[in-house]
Amino acid sequence: MEFTMHEYLRLINNDELNKANEYRIENIPTKLYKYIGLNDVPECSYNCSFEKLNECKLDSLKNNELWLSTCQNFNDPFELKTLFIDEDIIIKNKYPIELVNQLKDSYYNGFLIGCFTTNLTNNMPMWAHYASNHTGFCVEYKINKPKFFYPISYELTRAPANTLCMKSLYLIRKYMNNTITDKEKKDLNFYNSLLFHNSIIKNKSWEYENEYRLLYSKEFTEKFVNVSANGVLLGNNVIGIETTGIYLGISCEKYKDRLIEIGSELGVDVYQMYFDDKSETYELSFKKEV
Secondary structure (H helix, E strand, O other), rough: OOOOOHHHHHHHOOOOHHHHHHHHOOOOOOEEEEEOOOOOOOOOOOOOOOHHHHHHHHHHHHHHHHEEHHHEEEEOOOOOOEEEEOHHHOOOOEEEEEEEEHHHHHHHEEEEEEEEEEOOOOOOHHHHHHOOOOOEEEEEEEOOOOOHHEOOOOEEEEEEEHHHHHHHHHHHHHHOOOOOOOOHHHHHHHHHHHHHHHHHHEEHHHHHHHHEEEEEEEEHEEEEOOOOOOEEEHHHHHHHHEHHHHOOOOOOOOOOHHHHHHHHHHEEEEEEEEOOOOOOOOOOOEEEEE
């Protein structure tokens, strides 16, 4: 069955969380792509921070590691803004607004994020925005653990979360006091799922990205590695991905030889992107580097 976001969200809204999860996992693509930007390094005689950052990105590729970011480190300040709270309604119902905000923050700050896409050849903005105007590169990954991946839903409007947050707080209190019923536990799981899925909804203006998001528990990660305020490097084997190809941007020159060398060390093919001037479309093409 071909995946549709409508069906996935329908299952969630019908409180069929297990079915929704199975449906999502079964339909995660077997391969996804991640664009990597490289800074333009100025001529300087001192230890250049731009070049150091580039080297970190190349080293992580070579070492089979991936940077997962915290939501605070995202370039879009409107991330995780899908749900909104009307403080007047919260206060009117005698709920402490600070607890509601803490509840929201606990979900927003509870995981690390990696962003991927299905687009490689037919999306000029991705190469421009995320691969430094075609001077960077794109990595192809085989997805071995699809359970960590979620397709992004692109929406025109935001949704009120007053009732959702108040109901969640009420049941959390019952859970902590050990007075919650089995039915209420099920309801709480459902509300938790709705809050969690705020992390995979973005404004419709981002739809061109066709994003799939890797969400990895920060709590689990912190058991074996220190997570900074910006994020953390994790091994590809831990998060269930495998490098299967490297694609060089049309204007990727300075680090081209280094990327070809890394590809050789990893045992994966390296491709050069190019634009076919004879083509009627704006789609990019690629050829294998030898």
